Amino acid sequence: MVKVSIIGSGNVAQHLIQAFEKSTETELIQVFSRKKDTVSHLIAKEKITNNYNELKEADVYIISVSDNAISKVSSELPFQEKLVVHTSGSIDMTALDSKNRKGVFYPVQTFSKNKPVNFKSIPLCLEIENQDDYTILEKIAKSISDRIYTIDSPQRKSLHVSAVFVCNFVNHLYHIGNEICENSNIPFDILKPLIKETAEKVMLLSPNEAQTGPAIRNDHKTIEAHLAFLTNETQKNIYKIITQSIQENVKKL
């Protein structure tokens, strides 16, 4: 069985631990966590270490730490010639220390501590330095997900920027919608079916086909009324710039 070791204990690491613990084709042999307690609810205590020198022989070491720590952690590993990958969307594969064989294992998903996810449906983007290592990386990827993609570092950078727009920024628009509702004593629940349907629509239609609302209709009267309604300057500016972008960049179908 393929042996995997995870280095890190943050959100992504924790979700990976849970996914590998369920897998029957790979064995998660060890997790490195500075504070052992952070992951002790997810894996047997004897498999947790906080000492690099105690890391056991594995087929793949997955570094899942904050972006700015990846380089340092990879250079602190007390071994060489092993396959070491990171899980970041925004860091080049070359950031890993050259003493080991490099790769990337990037799950395109948003992870929060209190929200379980079905890992099987999460796209895993793989990149590899030596083509010989692809088979093993693909094998561990397939053991936890049904959606495997080969994505190089420049593509991954694009993908990560896209992910910021469709996830982080989208969530902030939910936040603004919530705030506007709260100010008028309207429950956020009333927006939830709309939020769900807006996401589900683009599973079937392109975002261009799915576009509705005053901006695409060029409904100046409603747009003016909305801008007059908004008293928060930041919200007003976001309203203006996205409305303008829809009018300039989306084809009226």
Add this chain to the structure above:
Amino acid sequence: MVKVSIIGSGNVAQHLIQAFEKSTETELIQVFSRKKDTVSHLIAKEKITNNYNELKEADVYIISVSDNAISKVSSELPFQEKLVVHTSGSIDMTALDSKNRKGVFYPVQTFSKNKPVNFKSIPLCLEIENQDDYTILEKIAKSISDRIYTIDSPQRKSLHVSAVFVCNFVNHLYHIGNEICENSNIPFDILKPLIKETAEKVMLLSPNEAQTGPAIRNDHKTIEAHLAFLTNETQKNIYKIITQSIQENVKKL
């Protein structure tokens, strides 16, 4: 059985026709459509008219036309003292002609022609001029949806602005994500699980709790790299303004 008549043939009208045709507690007795063909695939031909003078006696007349036509259509109706409601999120109830009893019947959803929706889960926001009419309006609402809310005109205005943020603007962010991916030969499919999960997360967590990404982490290095990557000025401006709004308005949890 309560008798309903729909005046209009656009997206919302068409989805309402389908919902009422399924209902066993209300009878859709007639649809007014300038071009009879527009709705002839949804309802029996003898129930379609393009002449206001042919409108039969109904308990509720639902005007579902474009915002700027609501007033005119309501004043052209050749009867009085009837219950007449509109379906718009952004138009005051008072826009309806005073010769009839007024109300609003606003479904909070995004409707596209080629995407069926489950009407039962769509929030219906009701407003009424005479409290005596509330029972009948609620009755027809309950016959097609499980989620009924009483929302007055100022609240409905807030709700509509919120809906623009969480639906129309969110969809445009999907569009930008799609464009960035296309430019790097990455299939949009790779973003779909992320889009779905981002929506599903706020069914359980508040948008504040669900916020992830470089902005909330104050990860300046990634933000700078993303801004350097974006060559499209509009995309760059949207990136900047939403990042700033997250940093200024979202609590770090």
